[in-house]
Amino acid sequence: MGPLEGYKVVEFGAIGPGPMCATMLADMGATVIRLDRAGPSDLGIPKPRRYDLLTRNRHSITLDLKRPEAIELALRLIESADALIEGFRPGTMERLGLGPETCFKRNPRLAYGRLTGWGQDGPLAKAAGHDINYISLSGVLHAIGRKDDKPVPPLNLLGDFGGGGAFLAFGLVCAMLEAKSSGLGQVVDAAMVDGASYLMMPFYGMHACGVFKTERGTNITDTGAYYWEVYECSDGKFVSVGPIEKKFRERLLKIVGLDQMSPALDDMPDASARDILEKAFRTKTQAEWCELLEGTDACFAPVLSVAEAPHHPHNRIRQTFVEIDGVMQPSPAPRFSRTKPSKPKPPENPDQNTELALQDWGFTDQELDSLKTAKILKEA
Numbered sequence: 001m002g003p004l005e006g007y008k009v010v011e012f013g014a015i016g017p018g019p020m021c022a023t024m025l026a027d028m029g030a031t032v033i034r035l036d037r038a039g040p041s042d043l044g045i046p047k048p049r050r051y052d053l054l055t056r057n058r059h060s061i062t063l064d065l066k067r068p069e070a071i072e073l074a075l076r077l078i079e080s081a082d083a084l085i086e087g088f089r090p091g092t093m094e095r096l097g098l099g100p101e102t103c104f105k106r107n108p109r110l111a112y113g114r115l116t117g118w119g120q121d122g123p124l125a126k127a128a129g130h131d132i133n134y135i136s137l138s139g140v141l142h143a144i145g146r147k148d149d150k151p152v153p154p155l156n157l158l159g160d161f162g163g164g165g166a167f168l169a170f171g172l173v174c175a176m177l178e179a180k181s182s183g184l185g186q187v188v189d190a191a192m193v194d195g196a197s198y199l200m201m202p203f204y205g206m207h208a209c210g211v212f213k214t215e216r217g218t219n220i221t222d223t224g225a226y227y228w229e230v231y232e233c234s235d236g237k238f239v240s241v242g243p244i245e246k247k248f249r250e251r252l253l254k255i256v257g258l259d260q261m262s263p264a265l266d267d268m269p270d271a272s273a274r275d276i277l278e279k280a281f282r283t284k285t286q287a288e289w290c291e292l293l294e295g296t297d298a299c300f301a302p303v304l305s306v307a308e309a310p311h312h313p314h315n316r317i318r319q320t321f322v323e324i325d326g327v328m329q330p331s332p333a334p335r336f337s338r339t340k341p342s343k344p345k346p347p348e349n350p351d352q353n354t355e356l357a358l359q360d361w362g363f364t365d366q367e368l369d370s371l372k373t374a375k376i377l378k379e380a
Contacts, residue, residue, distance in 0.1 A: 002029020002332075002341035007176060008361070010077050011058070011085045013037055016131075016156070017192065018087035018115050019054035020165025025083070025172070026057035027332035027341055033357055034060035035074060036350045053329050055347040059357030062350045062378045069376045071097050077361055078103050082179075083111040083172045090120050100187050110185035111175035115168045117159070119191030131159035131192065138163070138197040139204070147217030147224070163195025220244060226265065226273035227252070230303060237286035238303035239293075241277075252298035256280050351378045 004025060011022040013036040026032040034055065049055065063070040075098070078084060084103065086093050093099045093114075100112045117134045118124040124137075132153050135141045140159075145152040168190035175188050206212035218224040221242075227249050228242050243249040246263075253262045258280060265273045281289065286302050293300040304312060310321035310328050322331045325346035332341040354377050355368055363371075371377045 001339065002027070003336055003339040004173075005029035005339070007031070007082045008080060009033075009083045009085065009172075010035065010074070010081045012087070012093075013060065014087040016054075016087075017160040017164030017168070018085050020161045021113070021115065021168040021172070022058065022085055023054050023056060024165065024169040027344055029339070029341055030082075031360060032058040033077060033361065034058055034350075035065075035077075036060050036062045038062055038064045049347050049349045050325055051327060052347050053327070056324070056329075057344045059348060059353050059360070060350045061354050061357055063376070065096050065098075067376065068097075069371075069374055073371065073376060074098060075103070075106050076363075078110065079106045080361060081107065081110060082176050083113060085113045085115065085168065085172070087115040090114075090116065090125050104185055108185055109179040109183055111172045111179060111188060112185060113168050113172045113175075113188045113190065115164055115190045115192075117164075117192045119194060120187075120189045131156035131164075134159040134163065134192040135196045138193050139200055140196050142214070143200070143203065143216065143222060145216040145222075147215065149216070151216065158199060159192045159196050162199055163197075164190065164192040167195035167198070224270065226270055226277055229274060229277070231278055231281035233284060233286040233289060234282050235285040235287075239281065239286055239289050240301050240303055241299060243297075243299040248297050248299050251296060252293070252300065255292055255296065255298055354378070 007025070007030040009022065009025050009030050009032040011018065011032055011034045013019075013034050019034075022032050022034065063074065065071060065074070078098075086098075103110055103112060114120060116125070117129040117131075118127065132141065135153075135158050138159075141151045141153065143151075144154055168188065171188035171190050175186055179185055203212050207214070212219055213224075216222060220228050221244075223229055225244075228244065230238050230240050232238055241252060243252045249266075250259065250262050253259050253265070256277070258265070258276065261276065265276065268276075284292075289300070290302050294302075302312075309315060315321055319331055321328055322343060323329075324344060327346070329344075332344060358368060358371075358377075368377070
């Protein structure tokens with residue numbers, strides 16, 4: 001089930017943004033097969049597969065891509081695929097014999113997705129890097145942090161998953177749609193530095209017209225305004241407020257008990273206004289502020305941990321999270337009124353369902369036996 005039901009995707013196993021892209025497509029109904037590399041992961045974080053949520057909703061098999069027979073098996077899968085996902089350094093797939101030209105000869109309508117940090121060309125193309133480096137070069141990291149303090153990395157969300165995985169998923173869907181009319185495939189070059197830069201688009205526009213300062217913590221949405229801030233409560237927990245509009249700000253101040261100071265707070269130095277709000281929020285617990293402010297137009301929410309967020313009433317009612325195989329995790333998003341995605345299947349160990357995985361792609365029992373005899377396929 002899902003809007004991408006019927007589409008088939010070959011994913012070359014990697015970490016981070018590539019799996020995010022594959023999961024997004026699989027959650028929307030695409031049939032994805034993951035080709036894991038033989039040997040241990042170079043990430044160095046031991047983790048049972050059931051907790052590796054970016055491998056959910058698909059089968060995976062292990063292939064030694066140094067063997068010609070394994071390359072031929074990969075090409076056989078690519079022949080009937082709509083899209084391919086790879087996240088190696090430029091030139092790696094070509095050296096393996098799986099570059100775009102080779103794949104297009106076997107499948108002219110293939111959407112060939114390439115996901116890297118720096119892109120397929122440019123002076124940095126072949127250099128190693130990670131999310132923090134890509135958001136540095138795009139202007140993102142410099143903008144995040146408090147005044148007179150160093151930049152704060154926002155987890156690895158904006159480069160890896162936002163600018164990388166999500167942009168490649170969008171690009172592949174675009175290429176698959178276009179191939180429906182043209183019958184021709186193409187390479188989708190998704191660079192995390194490009195995607196992260198794209199996410200900064202409105203701020204580049206605001207900077208060009210002089211309303212976004214390059215000094216951190218001096219703009220409205222970077223904690224440069226007392227009304228876009230996180231405040232501590234009496235129990236040590238936090239709440240967030242963001243009433244940019246004056247009418248919403250007045251609502252917040254009235255409920256907090258500071259309506260007599262509106263609009264004086266807006267004319268104060270930001271540090272002074274923030275001190276007044278800090279003292280006010282420290283008079284009650286987070287739960288007490290939720291009782292007063294949640295559901296109003298004060299632009300308010302409690303700051304919840306990953307342990308707390310799934311149990312908030314709003315998230316529970318919307319089923320924003322789902323428990324699968326004992327692991328709480330986000331549900332597929334976005335939502336569709338007609339082609340609703342199915343509940344995701346839990347992550348599988350590599351080679352857990354090798355036969356089923358390849359049968360979905362048209363392999364016969366005789367072919368599977370031959371592959372096992374040649375020790376191309378492993379069994380869990």
